[in-house]
Amino acid sequence: MGYELSNDQVAEAVNWRRHLHENPELGFEEKETSAFIASKLSEWGYEVTGGYGKTGLVGTLKKGTSHQVIGIRADMDALPITEGTSAPYASKTPGVMHACGHDGHVASALAAAKALVDQDFDGTVKFIFQPAEENEGGARVMIEDGLFEDHDVHAVFGMHNWPALPVGTLVARADQMMAAFGTFEIIVKGKGAHGAMPHEGADPVVAASQLVTALQTISSRNVSPLLSAVVSVTQIHGGDAWNVIPEQVVLRGTTRWFDEEVGERIEKRVAEVAVSIAGALGCEAIVDYLVRYPATINDATQAEVVRTTAAQLPYLRVVDALPSMAAEDFAFMLRDKPGCYFWLGAARSKGENPGLHSSKYDFNDEVLPLAASFWISLVQSILKVADRDDR
Ligand code: NI
Numbered sequence: 001m002g003y004e005l006s007n008d009q010v011a012e013a014v015n016w017r018r019h020l021h022e023n024p025e026l027g028f029e030e031k032e033t034s035a036f037i038a039s040k041l042s043e044w045g046y047e048v049t050g051g052y053g054k055t056g057l058v059g060t061l062k063k064g065t066s067h068q069v070i071g072i073r074a075d076m077d078a079l080p081i082t083e084g085t086s087a088p089y090a091s092k093t094p095g096v097m098h099a100c101g102h103d104g105h106v107a108s109a110l111a112a113a114k115a116l117v118d119q120d121f122d123g124t125v126k127f128i129f130q131p132a133e134e135n136e137g138g139a140r141v142m143i144e145d146g147l148f149e150d151h152d153v154h155a156v157f158g159m160h161n162w163p164a165l166p167v168g169t170l171v172a173r174a175d176q177m178m179a180a181f182g183t184f185e186i187i188v189k190g191k192g193a194h195g196a197m198p199h200e201g202a203d204p205v206v207a208a209s210q211l212v213t214a215l216q217t218i219s220s221r222n223v224s225p226l227l228s229a230v231v232s233v234t235q236i237h238g239g240d241a242w243n244v245i246p247e248q249v250v251l252r253g254t255t256r257w258f259d260e261e262v263g264e265r266i267e268k269r270v271a272e273v274a275v276s277i278a279g280a281l282g283c284e285a286i287v288d289y290l291v292r293y294p295a296t297i298n299d300a301t302q303a304e305v306v307r308t309t310a311a312q313l314p315y316l317r318v319v320d321a322l323p324s325m326a327a328e329d330f331a332f333m334l335r336d337k338p339g340c341y342f343w344l345g346a347a348r349s350k351g352e353n354p355g356l357h358s359s360k361y362d363f364n365d366e367v368l369p370l371a372a373s374f375w376i377s378l379v380q381s382i383l384k385v386a387d388r389d390d391r
Contacts, residue, residue, distance in 0.1 A: 002309075002312055002313040002314075002373065002376075002377040002380075003115070003119065003373050003376035003377050003380065004315070004369070004373050005111060005115065005369040005372055005373050009111060009114075009115060009369075009372075010111075010368060010369045012111070012114075013107045013108065013110065013111035013368045013369070013372060014107070014365050014368060016106075016107040016110055016111075017103050017104050017106075017107035017363060017365060017368060018087075018089035018103075019036075019089075020033060020036070020098065020103035020106055020107060021087070021089050021090075021091065021097075021098050021103045021362070021363070022089045022090070022091060022092050023091075023092060023093070024078030024079075024091050024093055024096045024097050024098045024103070025076075025077065025078055025093075025096070026077060026078060026079075026080060026096055027077040027131055027132030027133070027134055027135070027136045027138060028053065028054045028055060028077075028131050028132045028136060028138065028141075029055070030055040030076040030077055030131050030132075031055055033055070033076045033106065034050070034055040034056070034057055034076065034129065034131075037057065037059075037076070037106065037110065037129050038050065038057055038059075040110055040113075040114070041057075041059035041110075041113060041127070044113065044114050044117050045061070045117060046059035046060060046061050046113065046127070047059070047060040047061075048060075049150065049151075051145065052130075052141075052142040052145045052146070052147050053130065053131045053132065053138045053139075053141035053142040053145055054131060054141075055076070055131045056076075056128070056129060056130050056131050056138060056141075056142045056145075056147070057129050058126050058127065058128050058129070058147070058150075058151050059113060059126070059127040059129075060124060060125075060126050060127075060151070061113070061116060061117065061124070061125050061126075062123070062124040063120070063121050063122060063123070063124075063383075064121065064122030064123060064383075064385065065122065066122040066123040066124075066383060067123070067124075068122075068123035068124070068154055068382070068383055069123060069124040069125075069126060069151075069152060069153045069154050070123070070124075070125055070126070070153055070154060070155050070156070070157065070378075070379065070382055070383065071125075071126045071127075071128050071151065071153035071155070071156035071157065071333075071337070071339075072109060072112070072125065072126070072127050072128065072156075072157050072158075072375055072378075072379075073128045073129075073130055073139070073156060073157065073158040073330060073333060074102070074105040074106050074108070074109035074127065074128070074129055074130070074158075074159075075102045075105055075106075075129075075130050075131075075133035075138070076102055076106055076129055076130065076131055076133075077102055077131055077132050077133055077134055077138065078091075078096050078097055078098045078099070078100075078102065078103075079096070079097060079098075079099045079100060079134055079357060080095060080096060081095070081096070081097050081099045081357070081359050082094065082095050082097065082359060083097035083099075083359060084358075084359030084360045085359075085360055085361075085362045087362055097359065098363065099356065099357050099358060099359065099361045100133075100134065100356050100357060100361070101160070101161040101346070101356065101361070101363035101364075102133065103363055104161055104363035104364075104365070104367060104368060104371070105159065105160070105161070105371075106129065107368055108159075108367070108368050108371035108372040108375065109127050109129070109371075109372075109375065111368065111369075111372035112127075112371075112372045112373075112375035112376050112379075113127050115372065115376055116376055116379060119376060119379075119380065120380070120385045121379050121380050121383040121384075121385060122383050122384065122385045122386065123382070123383030124383075125379050125383065126151050126153055128142070128147070128151070128156070128333075130142055130329075132329075133328070133329050133330075135292070137292065137293060137329045137332065138329060139329040139330060139331075139332040139333050140329065140332040143332055143333070143336060148336055148337065153337055154337075154338075155299070155302050155305075155337065155338050155339050155340075155382070156333050156334070156337045156338075156339035157302070157306065157339055157340055157341070157342075157378065158328075158330040158333070158339070158340075158341040158342075159341070159342055159343070159344055159371060159374075159375075160328065160341070160342075160343055160344070161343070161344055161346035161363060161364065161367050161371075162343035162344060162345055162346055163346045163347050163348070163353055163354070163355055163356060163361070163364070164347065164355070165319070165321065165343060165344075165345030165346070165347060166345045166347050166349075167345050167346060167347060167349070167364065167366050167367060167370070168315060168316060168317055168345060168370065169316070169317050169318075169319045169344070169345035170306070170307075170310045170316050170317070170318050170319070170342055170343065170344055170345070170374070171318075171319055171320070171321045171342060171343040172298065172303045172306040172307050172310070172318070172340050172341075172342035172343075173298055173303060173320075173321075173323060174298060174300040174303045174304070175297055175298060175300065176258050176295060176296075176297055176298075176323040177296045177297070177298055177323050177324070177328070177341050177342075177343075178295065178296035178323060178324050178325075178326055178327055178328040178331065178341070179228065179230075179256040179257060179258055179295055179296075179323070179324065179325045179326065179327055180256065180257050180258065180260075180263055180291070180293055180294050180295040180327065180331070181254060181255065181256050181292050181293050181327040182254065182255040182256075182263070182266070182267065182289060182290060182291045182292055183252070183253070183254050183255075183289075183290050183292055184251075184252065184253055184254075184255065184270055184287065184288065184289045184290070185250065185251070185252045185287075185288045186208075186211065186250070186251040186252075186270075186274045186285055186286070186287050186288075187248055187249075187250050187285070187286040187288075188204040188207050188208045188211065188238075188248060188249045188250075188251065188274075188278050188283050188284075188285055189204065189247065189248045189278075189283055189284045189285075189286065190202040190203055190204030190207060190245070190246075190247065190248060190249075190281075190282065190283040190284075191247070191282070192244065192245055192246055192247040193244075193245045194243065194244065194245070195241075195242065195243035195244055195245055196243065198245060201245045202281065202282035202283050203245050203281070203283075204238060204245075204246060204247070204248050204249040204278075204283050205238055205239060205245065205246065205249055206281060207249070207277060207278045207281040207282075207283040207285075208236060208238065208249040208251055210277050210281065211251065211273070211274055211277045211278065211285070212233045212236070212251065214273050214277050215231050215233060215253075215270065215273055215274075216231065217273070218231045218265075218266055218269045218270065218273065219231050219266075222265055222266075222269050223257075223262050223265060223266070227257075227258070227259050227262050228256070228257060228258055228259075228262070228325065229255075229256070229257050229262050229266055230254075230255060230256035230257070230325055231253065231255050231266060231270070232253050232254050232255075233251050233252070233253040234252060234253045234254060235250070235251065235252040235253065236249065236250075236251055237249065237250045238250065255267075255270070256325045256327070257295070258295045258297075258323070263291065267289050267291065270287065270289055271287045271289065274287050275287070292327070293327045293328070293329050293331050293332070294331045294332065294335055295327075295331060296327070296328045296330055296331040296334060296341050297331070297334060298334065298339070298340045298341060298342075299334070299338035299339055299340060301338065302338050302339050302340040303340045303342075305340070305378075305381070305382060306340045306342050306378065308381075309374070309377050309378050309381045310374065312377070312381075313373070313374065313377055315369075315370055315373070316370060316374060319345075321343070328341065344367055344370060344371055344374070345367075346363070346364045346366075346367045347364070348364055
């Protein structure tokens with residue numbers, strides 16, 4: 001039951017993955033990656049359309065007579081991190097590396113795309129290769145560039161390797177998978193003074209310090225304990241001298257939530273708390289708050305399709321897990337189309353198991369055949385060829 005890649009197919013996919021790993025490109029700059037993908041897809045007979053989010057592209061393969069269309073998304077971008085692995089195929093580009101495994105996501109989608117050319121299915125499969133998943137919202141830009149007007153999929157699917165789970169496991173929740181996220185910058189403006197004469201100024205360091213702790217009351221006192229919310233101040237910048245109270249301090253951080261009302265409440269409270277605390281201490285707060293990605297919420301029916309397909313495969317085991325407070329821009333696709341985003345376990349069984357975004361992280365190649373075979377099985381289970389006897 002289901003598809004399983006041959007050893008030659010796996011070896012080829014591993015080569016692609018390592019080639020991509022060696023040549024990482026940042027968000028919206030995935031030119032070589034995109035050209036590599038486009039040339040393979042064209043060679044295999046896919047219709048390739050580009051121009052979505054600069055480097056994003058779609059490869060389409062149609063078989064049979066069904067009008068059913070599904071989309072499979074793979075992200076292409078790397079991160080601004082200096083690689084700390086000693087892999088022979090380590091990044092050749094200083095300061096840029098595939099630390100989130102998008103090299104593996106692309107390679108497994110390509111392996112599936114190639115194998116599907118020789119497999120039976122009835123309908124249309126569209127492989128969506130997206131730029132800039134990390135922070136810049138490449139999925140949103142692809143959609144703004146007409147992705148779903150040109151490629152009207154009935155359902156869309158996305159996968160992420162998950163080093164916290166063992167290889168061979170799959171998580172596809174029926175609802176929340178990944179959180180929504182916002183970012184904020186708060187400039188606390190005071191009045192500089194000599195450090196020995198604080199009463200002559202308005203100290204933004206003291207105001208910023210109180211603000212950091214006050215912001216923690218948003219999740220603990222403004223949001224129901226039964227809902228999820230995170231407010232993390234991750235940067236504090238201010239002052240240059242031992243004995244000078246600076247003019248201003250800059251705070252930056254990130255917020256996370258699932259429920260939209262919670263998101264609105266966090267945004268409102270960050271501004272209120274900042275302005276009030278700063279004001280009470282004779283300073284002024286200038287708040288710049290940005291809502292970045294919505295929450296990644298699966299469609300229950302499509303999640304069930306993913307779980308049912310996985311449950312039939314001998315090499316995959318469906319497991320339960322809590323959602324993650326990290327964010328994912330596949331959320332934008334799921335806002336427009338029903339679909340499912342799932343995790344494939346990717347823990348290394350031997351030695352260290354560095355997490356996503358670690359400079360020591362390297363996509364676990366054991367996941368490649370599982371991911372590719374799963375994609376093929378998913379296509380064949382949704383775009384099912386009718387029983388020949390029925391025709
Ligand atoms: Ni990622």
